[in-house]
Amino acid sequence: MNNLVDERLIKLHTHEDFEGMRAAGRLAAETLDMITAQVREGITTADVDQVCHEFILDHGAIPASLGYRGYTHATCISLNHIVCHGIPGGRVLIEGDILNIDLAVILDGWHGDSSRMYTVGKIGIRAIRLIEVAYEAMMRGIAAVRPEATLGDVGFAIQDYVEAAQFSVVRDFCGHGLGRVYHGAPDVLNYGQKGEGIRLRPGMFLTVEPMVNAGRFEVKVLSDGWTAVARDCSLSAQFEHSVGVTESGCEIFTLSPAGLNKPV
Secondary structure (H helix, E strand, C coil), X not given: CCHHHHHHHCCCCCHHHHHHHHHHHHHHHHHHHHXXXXXXXXCEHHHHHHXXXXXXXXXXXXXXXXXXXXXXXXXXXXXXXXXXXXXXXXXXXXXXXXXXXXXXXEECCEEEEEEEEEECCCCCHHHHHXXXXXXXXXXXXXXXXXXXXXXXXXXXXXXXXXXHCCCEECCCCCEXXXXXXCXXXXXXXXXXXXXXXXXXXXXXXXXXXXXXXXXXXXXXXXXXXXXXXXXXXXXXXXXXXXXXXXXXXXXXXXXXXXXXXXXX
C-alpha cells in the first residue's frame, strides 16, 4: 500500500472520540488485570478465555474477536513459542509457561485492544529477559509516537532496541489503526527506518504491539489458519497498547488501572 492511498484511509478522530477510546481501553485493561490471578498451574487456556469473555459481557461490552473472520473465542492465548493468535483450548498451564493474552473489547462502538505477558510459577532467566525486552520495546515504540514523527520512527525505535538486546522482531505481523473499526489503516510495523513511512497526525488511533522472538524472526502459521509459531521453536513474547496521537505526543488508552502492565 503506498503512502498516498494509506493516508486517505486513516481516520483522524476528534477530542470527543478520545473519550470513547478511554472507556474501551480501560475495560480492556481491567479485563487483563482481572485475569492475572486466574493464570496459574492447572487451569486450561479455554478456562482463561471463558473468564475473560464473561467479564467483558458483564461490563456491557462484547469481545471484538468473537466472530471476527470466523474466530470463535474472546481472546487469543499464545504460549511459549506461539508468536500470536493462539487458540484457547484444553492445554493445561504448567510451571515455567509464559503466555500472551490478547483481547479487544467493543464498548459503545469503540475498540479497546491490548495484550500482556503472563507467567506460570518460576520461569527461566532467558524468558524473564525476553519479556522485559518485549515490554521495553513496546514502550520505546510508543515514546516515538507524536505529531510529525513517522511510522518508520516507531518501527526503528522498536527494532533497534530489540536487536541490540540480541533478540529478533517478527516481521509477519504488526500493529494497526483502530477506533470504531477493529483493524484499519495504517499498518504499524515493528521495524523500519527513521523518517520513512506515514507521518503521524493528531487524532490517529493506533496499536503498538511488537512480537519479539528469542531466536530468529521467521514464523509459520499452523494448519488451523490462526496459530503463528516461531519457526525455530524459540520463545516469543508480545505486549500491546492502544494509543491516540495528541497535539504534543500520545495518550495510552490501555494502561493497567492496577499497575499490572508487565509481570516481571
